[in-house]
Amino acid sequence: xxxxxxxxxxxxxxxxxxxxxxxxxxxxxxxxxxxxxxxxxxxxxxxxxxxxxxxxxxxxxxxxxxxxxxxxxxxxxxxxxxxxxxxxxxxxxxxxxxxxxxxxxxxxxxxxxxxxxxxxxxxx
Amino acid sequence: xxxxxxxxxxxxxxxxxxxxxxxxxxxxxxxxxxxxxxxxxxxxxxxxxxxxxxxxxxxxxxxxxxxxxxxxxxxxxxxxxxxxxxxxxxxxxxxxxxxxxxxxxxxxxxxxxxxxxxxxxxxxxxxxxxxxxxxxxxxxxxxxxxxxxxxxxxxxxxxxxxxxxxxxxxxxxxxxxxxxxxxxxxxxxxxxxxxxxxxxxxxxxxxxxxxxxxxxxxxxxxxxxxxxxxxxxxxxxxxxxxxxxxxxxxxxxxxxxxxxxxxxxxxxxxxxxxxxxxxxxxxxxxxxxxxxxxxxxxxxxxxxxxxxxxxxxxxxxxxxxx
Numbered sequence: 001x002x003x004x005x006x007x008x009x010x011x012x013x014x015x016x017x018x019x020x021x022x023x024x025x026x027x028x029x030x031x032x033x034x035x036x037x038x039x040x041x042x043x044x045x046x047x048x049x050x051x052x053x054x055x056x057x058x059x060x061x062x063x064x065x066x067x068x069x070x071x072x073x074x075x076x077x078x079x080x081x082x083x084x085x086x087x088x089x090x091x092x093x094x095x096x097x098x099x100x101x102x103x104x105x106x107x108x109x110x111x112x113x114x115x116x117x118x119x120x121x122x123x124x
Numbered sequence: 125x126x127x128x129x130x131x132x133x134x135x136x137x138x139x140x141x142x143x144x145x146x147x148x149x150x151x152x153x154x155x156x157x158x159x160x161x162x163x164x165x166x167x168x169x170x171x172x173x174x175x176x177x178x179x180x181x182x183x184x185x186x187x188x189x190x191x192x193x194x195x196x197x198x199x200x201x202x203x204x205x206x207x208x209x210x211x212x213x214x215x216x217x218x219x220x221x222x223x224x225x226x227x228x229x230x231x232x233x234x235x236x237x238x239x240x241x242x243x244x245x246x247x248x249x250x251x252x253x254x255x256x257x258x259x260x261x262x263x264x265x266x267x268x269x270x271x272x273x274x275x276x277x278x279x280x281x282x283x284x285x286x287x288x289x290x291x292x293x294x295x296x297x298x299x300x301x302x303x304x305x306x307x308x309x310x311x312x313x314x315x316x317x318x319x320x321x322x323x324x325x326x327x328x329x330x331x332x333x334x335x336x337x338x339x340x341x342x343x344x345x346x347x348x349x350x351x352x353x354x355x356x357x358x359x360x361x362x363x364x365x366x367x368x369x370x371x372x373x374x375x376x377x378x379x380x381x382x383x384x385x386x387x388x389x390x391x392x393x394x395x396x397x398x399x400x401x402x403x404x405x406x407x408x409x410x411x412x413x414x415x416x417x418x419x420x421x422x423x424x425x426x427x428x429x430x431x432x433x434x435x436x437x438x439x440x441x442x443x444x445x446x
Contacts, residue, residue: 011378012172016179017371055382055422080443084379084423095446102444106375109368115443 002028003120004045008038008052008064009082014105018051018082021109022116035059039067042074049120051112054083054090062097069098078119082107150395157391164384171377178367178374185364192357205343212335219328223321230317233310240307247303250296257289372440379438382422390417 005027007018012033019029030045032038034056041047050068054061061081068074080101081094091102101115264282268275393416397409404412414430421427428434 009378011381013168013175013374014378016172016175017375020179020182020368020371084382086424086441091444100446102446104441105378106372106438106440108440109372111440111443115445118445 002026003048004028004030005116006030006032006038006041006045006047006050008032008035008050008056008061010034010053010056014053014082017109018112021113025113025117027116035061035064035067038064042068042071042077047077049116050077050079051082051116052079054081054085054094062093065094065097065099076121078121080112080115080119082112150398153391153395157388160384160391161388164381164388168377168381171374175371175374178371181367182364182371185360185367189357189360189364192353192360205339205346209336209339209343212332212339216328216332219324223324223328226317226321230314230321233314233317237307237310237314240303240310243303244300244307247296247300250299251293254289254291254293254296257292258286261285261289379423383426386417386420386422386426389420393417 005022007015007022007029008031009015009018010033015031015033019031022029030041030047032041035052036058038050038052038059042050052061052064059067061083065079065081068077068079078100079098080103081099082103082105083090084105085091086104094102100119103111103115261282264285265279268279268282271278394413397413418427418430421430425438
């Protein structure tokens, strides 16, 4: 069974690039346009890894990250932040909240693919 | 019209420096915000639509490449040609084996013909022995006649021996005749076999050559087709890579969208600068506004633009792992 990745970004174009890259590698991809939608998807789908933007309407990526880590069901979920934010302060904030990797936009799909492959949990 | 009237009205009296600009800006700011947001949304819509088309192209290329890969995995026409050539070689080999067996048979038949010659000689020997026996029996009969009554019994034996030798001579002749017939038949078989064998060999060689020619042409055609398909697949892969790269380049839309969104939000916020109870000085309010604006930046180039530092070229970076 294919591993499932949740892509959270308010930009449809970024979601599309990430979706194409990850599907090409055999991953199943679900999408959300903000943190609130992402939490709903996490309730319904069995997701193995989350790729999230930081600046989004309704609920930003750092808040989403904190909420996921606060959930008993998802506290071990690997999360990659994919954002235009390149400042060290934001990266430190993301790391403190439990992110496993930080990718700055614009990004090459291979960078995302390698990061997902590295952090994807083994097993079912 | 209202805006024009207000500007005209303010022209009638001496105005402090920048007052007209401020009045114009206060009217223009919401319009600029709307214009920028409209442009942002239009660009976003167009880019997403363009990306959707690119994705459709990639999906179609994937379908075509997938079909080509599955065909390549199965038995190809070129493989069939090679297999046909191998089967033909087996058939030719089988025909040669049949010819070889026939040659062996002919060899055996020639051996039988040699035996037939020996049998003919033996039958001839039987005739000679019968003749000599007959002569011997004749002499015995003469001697028996000379012996008178005493030789009568011996004369009977001599007569019987003569009759037996005559029968032996007839049998020897008969054997010789039959052996001659068999020998002729065998010679006929050998001759026919050799004629057929020569004709078969020529037919097999000719057929082999024709089929090889046809299969070689077939192989060349299929090789051309295979090469052409391989080139087409490589081109498709290359086009797909280019389209994927174009998609990656379109990430600028996300970035420019965020920058324009921030500009619109700042313009909207600027309209509130003169409203409400303003306890702080104008300079302080402008400083607070600009500081607040800086807090909402999401990209390095926004921060660099704000501070007046020239922004560098944007290069994709690697991932930072924690």
